[in-house]
Amino acid sequence: xxxxxxxxxxxxxxxxxxxxxxxxxxxxxxAFLFLQQVEVYLERQAELALLDHPPGLTAWLxxxxxxxxxxxxxxxxxxxxxxxxxxxYRLDTLALWQSSPVGTTALVxxxxxxxxxxxxxxxxxxxxMFIGLSFLGTVDWLQVTAALSGLxxxxxACTATGLFFSSLTRHAMVAVLASLATLALVWLxxxxxxxxxxxxxxxxxxxxxxxxxxxxxxxxxxxxLYFVLYIxxxxxxxxxRLDALRHVNR
Amino acid sequence: MQTDLPxxxxxxxxxxxxxPSVRVADISLQLRQGDVLGLLGLxxxxxxxxxxxxxxxxxxDNGHINIHGQSLSEQPNFARAQLGYLPDxxxxxxxxxxxxxxxxxxxxxxxxxxxxxxxxxxxxTVCDLNNVASSRISSLSKGFRQRVxxxxxxxxxxxxxxxxxxxxxxxxxxxxxxxRLIKTLGEEAAVIFSTHLLPEAVAVCNQIAVMHQxxxxxxxxxxxxxxxxxxxxxxxxxxxxxxRDELDTLFANxxxxxxxxxxxxxxxxxxxxxxxNSNSNTRDTxxx
Numbered sequence: 001x002x003x004x005x006x007x008x009x010x011x012x013x014x015x016x017x018x019x020x021x022x023x024x025x026x027x028x029x030x031a032f033l034f035l036q037q038v039e040v041y042l043e044r045q046a047e048l049a050l051l052d053h054p055p056g057l058t059a060w061l062x063x064x065x066x067x068x069x070x071x072x073x074x075x076x077x078x079x080x081x082x083x084x085x086x087x088x089y090r091l092d093t094l095a096l097w098q099s100s101p102v103g104t105t106a107l108v109x110x111x112x113x114x115x116x117x118x119x120x121x122x123x124x125x126x127x128x129m130f131i132g133l134s135f136l137g138t139v140d141w142l143q144v145t146a147a148l149s150g151l152x153x154x155x156x157a158c159t160a161t162g163l164f165f166s167s168l169t170r171h172a173m174v175a176v177l178a179s180l181a182t183l184a185l186v187w188l189x190x191x192x193x194x195x196x197x198x199x200x201x202x203x204x205x206x207x208x209x210x211x212x213x214x215x216x217x218x219x220x221x222x223x224x225l226y227f228v229l230y231i232x233x234x235x236x237x238x239x240x241r242l243d244a245l246r247h248v249n250r
Numbered sequence: 251m252q253t254d255l256p257x258x259x260x261x262x263x264x265x266x267x268x269x270p271s272v273r274v275a276d277i278s279l280q281l282r283q284g285d286v287l288g289l290l291g292l293x294x295x296x297x298x299x300x301x302x303x304x305x306x307x308x309x310x311d312n313g314h315i316n317i318h319g320q321s322l323s324e325q326p327n328f329a330r331a332q333l334g335y336l337p338d339x340x341x342x343x344x345x346x347x348x349x350x351x352x353x354x355x356x357x358x359x360x361x362x363x364x365x366x367x368x369x370x371x372x373x374x375t376v377c378d379l380n381n382v383a384s385s386r387i388s389s390l391s392k393g394f395r396q397r398v399x400x401x402x403x404x405x406x407x408x409x410x411x412x413x414x415x416x417x418x419x420x421x422x423x424x425x426x427x428x429x430r431l432i433k434t435l436g437e438e439a440a441v442i443f444s445t446h447l448l449p450e451a452v453a454v455c456n457q458i459a460v461m462h463q464x465x466x467x468x469x470x471x472x473x474x475x476x477x478x479x480x481x482x483x484x485x486x487x488x489x490x491x492x493x494r495d496e497l498d499t500l501f502a503n504x505x506x507x508x509x510x511x512x513x514x515x516x517x518x519x520x521x522x523x524x525x526x527n528s529n530s531n532t533r534d535t536x537x538x
Contacts, residue, residue, distance in 0.1 A: 001358075001360075004354070004357045004358070008354055012343070012345075015345055091341070091342070091343065091344070092337065092339040092341060093341040093342065093343060094341070095305070095307060095335065095337040095341045096341035096355065096358070096402065097358070098305075098306060098307045099305045099306055099307060099330060099333065099334075099335040100330060100355075100358040100359055101326075101327035101328070101330040101331040101358070101359065101360055102327070102358055103326075103327065246306075246307065246308055246309045247308075247309055
C-alpha cells in the first residue's frame, strides 16, 4: 500500500510543470557551480601541490560543490512537499484516503517516500556530473557516495519538515514559508556562537553540524542517527496531526 | 427488512458534539442488503456528520459502528474495505484521467491486481462513464464528476455505500439517472444517502430517516418501493408504514417552523420543539 501511495504522490508531482521548471533551473545552477569549482581547482593546482596533504579533485568538489547544493536542498524540500496535504485539503480529497483501508502511517510514509524519491532524482544531476568527470580523471567514488548520502538524507529531512507543515494548512505557500523558517532555524542554530550563554545542545540539534562529515567523506553513525530521528520526529508529528483530524469537526 | 440477511451496518447510539450547543446524538441504524435509507433533513440537521462518522472520517464521542461484522474502531482497515463513501464534494484529482483515478481508488480499497481491470470496467459501466474513461477529470461536467465520485465509491463493490447529497448540482435528467443508479446499487449492498429533498428520498429509498437538530425524529419504512421502475421491491418484515402524507406534513413543518411538529400557535415560530421525545408517535415508528 505504501508503494501505491508513493507512486501516486511521485506521479502527481511529476505532472506539475513547476517540478520540471525547478529541475531545469537546478541542473543549470548545479552545472554552473560544478564547472566553476573544477576551474578553480585547476587554477590553484600548483598552489595546492605545496600542501602536505593536498585535496584531490573529488574532495575539493564534495566540500565546495556538494556543500552549496545542500543549502539549495533546504529550499527544495519544502517546495516539493508543500502540496502533499495542502492540496488534499484544498481539493477535499482527504476523504478518499480516510474512508479507504489505508492507515495514517501508511499514508504519511507513502507520501514521504514519493516526494523524497522525486527530490532525490532531481538532486541526482550531481551524480551525473561526477560520472561525466570520471571519463576525464579518477573519481573517489566512496567519497562521492558519502557526500551524496548526506545530500539525500538532508533532502529526506527537508521533505519530512515540509510534509508536516503541509498537513497543518490548506495554503501551500504558508506551508513553504513555515518549513523554510523552521529549516533555517535548525540549520543556523548550530552555526551561531553563543559565547555568552553556551548551550551545547544547540550544536547537537543543528542540521548544519551533522552534514559536514558527509561532505568530508566519512559517514558517522551519530550523524545518520540524527537524520533518522529528525525524519521520524516530523513524520510522527504529521501522523498525529492527521489522526487528530478525525476528532475535529470539519 | 429480511432478518435472515447479515447486518451490513450496525451503528448504535452514535453521539458527536459538533459545537458546544449542537450535538448529533442517539443515532442507531441497522441495515441489511437491499436496504436503501434516505437520510432526510434540512441543512445543519447532522446528516453529513452522521455519514462522516459511518465512513470513519470522524470518531464518534460515544457509540459503536460495525460494518459487515467488523468494528470500525477496532479493525478500521477491515471495516473500511467494506464501505464506499461519496462525500458532498467528490474527492477528485482534476489532473488525473478517469480510468487512472478509478485504478487508484480500487488499489486503495485492496482490490486484487488481477481484478483491477474488471472492477474499473464495472464502475465505468454502472456509472455510465465509458465514453469519458480516458478524459481528464478537469474536463468533465459537474454531472460527470459526480458520477466519477460515485464510481470511486463502488469500484470495489462495497457492502455499504454512503452517499452525501449525491444529487447536488445535478440537472433533472442527471438526477433521474442518479436515482436509477442508487436503486441498482441497492440491490447488492446497503445504501444510505442524504438529501434535503423529500421527493428524492421517497423515489429512491425503501426507508427514510428524518433528522432534525442532530437526532433522528422519524423513521419510515416502505413496503412497496420502486414503483417508478420495473425492479421488484425488497421484502420487508416490518409493517408497511410508509406514509407519504405524514412525511409531507412532517417535512413541511420542518421547512416552515423549523420543528417536525407544527407549534400549537403557528404564529409562534420560535416554539420549543417537542423532539427528541421517546414517547412520541414518531419515535415509536423509529423503534418499531
